[in-house]
Amino acid sequence: MSLHSPTTPRFPDNVRQALRDADLQAALRGARNGFVARRAAAVAAVPEFDAIRDAARAMKDHVLAHLDLYLEAYEARVTAAGGHVHWAESAEDARRIVLEICRAAGARTVLKGKSMISEECGINDHLAAHGITPVETDLGEYIIQLRGETPSHIIAPAVHVTVPQVREAFRAAHRDLPAERSLDGLDRLLAEARGVLRRRYFEAEVGITGANMLIAETGQSVIVTNEGNGDLTQSLARVHVVLASVEKIVPTLEDASTILRILARSATGQEMSVYTTFSSGPRRPGDPDGPEAYHVVLLDNGRSGMLGTEWQDMLRCIRCGACMNHCPVYQAVGGHAYGWVYPGPMGAVLTPALIGLEQGRHLPNASTFCGRCEEVCPMRIPLPGMMRSWRKAEFARHMTPRPMRWGLGAWAFLARHPWLHRRATAAARAGLRLMARGRGRIGWLPFGRGWTAARDFPAPEPGGGFLERWAKRS
Numbered sequence: 001m002s003l004h005s006p007t008t009p010r011f012p013d014n015v016r017q018a019l020r021d022a023d024l025q026a027a028l029r030g031a032r033n034g035f036v037a038r039r040a041a042a043v044a045a046v047p048e049f050d051a052i053r054d055a056a057r058a059m060k061d062h063v064l065a066h067l068d069l070y071l072e073a074y075e076a077r078v079t080a081a082g083g084h085v086h087w088a089e090s091a092e093d094a095r096r097i098v099l100e101i102c103r104a105a106g107a108r109t110v111l112k113g114k115s116m117i118s119e120e121c122g123i124n125d126h127l128a129a130h131g132i133t134p135v136e137t138d139l140g141e142y143i144i145q146l147r148g149e150t151p152s153h154i155i156a157p158a159v160h161v162t163v164p165q166v167r168e169a170f171r172a173a174h175r176d177l178p179a180e181r182s183l184d185g186l187d188r189l190l191a192e193a194r195g196v197l198r199r200r201y202f203e204a205e206v207g208i209t210g211a212n213m214l215i216a217e218t219g220q221s222v223i224v225t226n227e228g229n230g231d232l233t234q235s236l237a238r239v240h241v242v243l244a245s246v247e248k249i250v251p252t253l254e255d256a257s258t259i260l261r262i263l264a265r266s267a268t269g270q271e272m273s274v275y276t277t278f279s280s281g282p283r284r285p286g287d288p289d290g291p292e293a294y295h296v297v298l299l300d301n302g303r304s305g306m307l308g309t310e311w312q313d314m315l316r317c318i319r320c321g322a323c324m325n326h327c328p329v330y331q332a333v334g335g336h337a338y339g340w341v342y343p344g345p346m347g348a349v350l351t352p353a354l355i356g357l358e359q360g361r362h363l364p365n366a367s368t369f370c371g372r373c374e375e376v377c378p379m380r381i382p383l384p385g386m387m388r389s390w391r392k393a394e395f396a397r398h399m400t401p402r403p404m405r406w407g408l409g410a411w412a413f414l415a416r417h418p419w420l421h422r423r424a425t426a427a428a429r430a431g432l433r434l435m436a437r438g439r440g441r442i443g444w445l446p447f448g449r450g451w452t453a454a455r456d457f458p459a460p461e462p463g464g465g466f467l468e469r470w471a472k473r474s
C-alpha cells in the first residue's frame, strides 16, 4: 500500500481480502485480548483514572481554543534553546523540509524512531527516492520495513505479522549472517534485530523521531517508547529532526504528566512506558552527548481546518490505540484494510478529515456503533458521534449509494406516518415469517444478501413488532 494512493476507497474489497487472509487472522487472534485485559487491569488500579481523563480533556480543549498562542510560545522556546522550528502546511512541505535538512547534513543514512506523522507524510519513500536510506529502529517498524509494508496499528505496527513471517523476513534481509543460525524463539529474533540495528546507529547522520507531546512552557518534545530506540536515534546522530503535528502541543510540564498518566495505561496497560524522553534542543557546551543541530517540523496537513467543526474533538487524540484494540471491526480485519495511515475508530474519523470524504467515506460506516471506542478513549473523544456526523455529511453530499438513500427515504416517510408504518411493518413481518417456513430463521434475503451470505436472518416472532409489544407493556 502506498501512502500517497490510499486504498481507502476500496475498503469493502480490502475487508474481503483481510477476512480471507489466514495469516492475518491468526495474528489478529493472537493479539485480540492481550491489550484489552491489560488496559482493564491498569485502569482498575487507578481509582482517579476518570478524573485524570476529565482533566486531560479540559486541558486539550483549552489548548485547541488557543492553539496559535501555544505554538508560538513553543517556537520561541525552541529557538531560544538553539533549535529551529519549520512550519509545514502540507505533507509535501514536510517532505521537502526533511529532505533539505538531510541534504544539508550530508546524510546518506537516516535513523527513524516510530512516527505516524512520518507515515502520513511518506517520509521514507521520499528519502529513498532521493538516495537517502531510512532505517526504522522500532522493532515493529523495522519488521514491516523489511516486508515493504506500512503499519497496521498505531502503537503495534507489526501486529498483523506472525512469528514465522518475522523469521522469514530476517532470513531474507540479514544475508551476511550464517544461513544455518537458529531463529527459534522470540529472544533470538530480538537479539538478531538488536545486533543489526546497533550497527546502523553509528552510520547515520540524521535521526528522525516523532513526538507524543510538545511542551509550550519549556520548548521540549517528549517521546515515550519501550525499546529505547528513540533515545539512541535522537542522541547518536549529529542532527535530530522532530516531526510532529500541531495538535501535539500541551501548555506545561504538569499537563504533560497528566497525559503520561493515561497514555501508557490506555495503550499497553503499563503504568508508564519504559522510556519517557524529553528533548530540549541541540547539545549545549558541557553536555556529554546529544545532537549538534535540532529541528522541529510542525505539520498542519488539514488539522487547522478541523478547528471549530464537529470534528475538532478528534484533535485531542493522543494516539494510544485503545479505540482500535476494543473495536470489533478492527479486530476482524486489522489495520491495512482501512487503506491509509490511521485505522480503527480514530482512523474512521480522522481519515476523511485529512484525505477527504470522497476517499474516506466508507470508514465512518465501518462501525457497529457498539460504543466501546468512546468508552475506553482516555481523551473522551466522542468517536461514534463523529462517525455519525460523517455519515450525515455523506448523505447531505449525495455520496451515499442510491439503494441506501432510497431505503432511508422510505424509512423516513414511514416514520413520519405511524399508521402506514404499522401496516408496512406488519406486512413485512408476515412476509418474513412466510419466508422462514416455520424454521425460525431465513437463509436468504433478496435485499440483504450481504447479511445472509455469512449468517441467517432471524424470523420475526409472533406477538407483533416492537411498537405493539411496547404498547401492550405500557
Ligand code: SF4
Pocket (backbone or CB within 6 Å): 316, 317, 318, 319, 320, 321, 322, 323, 324, 346, 373, 376, 377, 378, 379, 380, 381
Ligand atoms: S481516539 Fe482516543 S482511544 Fe483512539 S487513539 Fe485517540 S486517544 Fe486513543
